[in-house]
Amino acid sequence: MQLPVTSVQVIGVERVTPRMARITFEADALDHSVGGTPDQQVKLCFPRPGRREPVLPEQRDDVMSWYQAYLAVPEAERPWMRSFTLRRRRAGTRVLEIDFVLHGDAGPASAWAARARSGDRLGMVGPSELYARPVPLTAAVAEADWVLLAGDETALPAVGTLLEALPAGTTVVAFLEVAGEGERQRLDTRADLTEHWLHRDGAVPGGPLTEAVRAAALPGGTPFAWLAGEASAVRALRRHLVGERGLAKEAVDFAGYWRHRLTQDDAPTAEDLADAREKAAGAGG
Template sequence: MTLPVTLAEVVEVHRITPRTARITFEARELADTVGTAPDQQLKLCFPRPGQAEPVLPERRDDPMDWYRAYLAIPEAERPVLRSFTLRRRRPGTRLVEIDFVLHGDTGPAAAWALRAAPGDRLGMVGPSALYAPPVPFAEAAAAADWVLLAGDESALPALATLVGALPDGVRALAFVEVADEAERQPLDGPAGLDVHLLHRDGAAPGTVLTGAVRAAELPTGVPFAWLAGEAGAVRALRRHLVEERGVPKPSVDFTGYWRHRLTQDDAPTAEDLADAREWSAGR
């Protein structure tokens, strides 16, 4: 399976909340299927200081060959790779919107987004079926008795696309933790959607979210649960649903997007590795 790789140029930057920037890119190449399904994951390649655009390996038929070629680029030139979710594709165009959480000037993605301006260029790897879940979201949601969506602001782009893909007549609960009142974003969905927007207000990441789900009176029956955000909070929620609520493991789709006090470049912890094995087993 060929991994889609292209350059994408910034055409618009819009601050949708004080800490979230929605950046519109024009991709040089974009498959017709991009933007047609929810929760489409991709990777962005950020240029190193002094580079006008990232150094990218040529497209390869084997995704692992492409990644090996990426690793073979000298470290000083090799672009920084980070995972994102496609927020939206503008119909009939090669324009895509991606939301960036602006958590300061420490991480490469947030630091780049703080300064992004029209004309800046990134590499875009995907979206690809390689990153897609084994069962499409709408199919999994329709087969369940109800749907649970839970995440923090890093999960909002994906969660918003999932809400938009909920089948008619499905009952769904969404729990979303954001920093404070100013970071609230509307979630528009079908009549059966019940949204709980939660404010962290200085609490440790994930604690308000996990507390709200634990305290919630959830519907009866077997849900399809989608969990994403800070890895420790996702882990705690998954354990709560499986061990305390009796939700079958296959009914929980979970992804730790980031780790409190650790970066993506830090080594995985034992719990991270265990989560990765569980996630892979579900695929």
């Protein structure tokens, strides 16, 4: 499968909250058939210091050959590549909205987003079926009695797309951890949503979220659970739901978006690899 690679240009910047920027891009090229499903991921490529836009290999006939060409770019010029969830794809256009969590200059994506202006350019890999997480929303509605959503601020873009896709009458309970009161967002949905906003207020990331779900009196019946955010918190929640609440493993969709005190450039831990193997096995089964 050919990997879609294009350049995107900033055409708008909005602060959703003090620590969340929604940046609107127009892509040079974009397949109109992709990017409209919930929790659709792309990879953005950020230029190295001193460059106005990233150096990117052209499209290749397969993923591995493109990635090898990417690795062949000299390290001083090779762009940083980070994963993001599309917050919105404007139908019939090449316009995309992506939300960025702003956490200072510790990472290239946050540092870039805090200074983003109209006309700035990045590279984009996707949207593509390769990065689409096939969240079984149909199964969630047809086979489960209710839906559990749990995540931190990095999960909010995906949570927004999931809630917008759920039909009226779906019972949803959402536990959402953010830095503080000012980071709460409005969530639009036709579903019957109960929101629990958890304020970290300096606590270790994931702590308030895991504690709240563990202590919660959840609805009866069989849920479908969707978990995303800091990897160790997601892992702890999944173990709790399967081991202590009795959910079937296949009823829990999970993704560790980031790792406390580690970046995407750091090597995966043994637990990261174990999670990846289990997700791959589940996708194949």
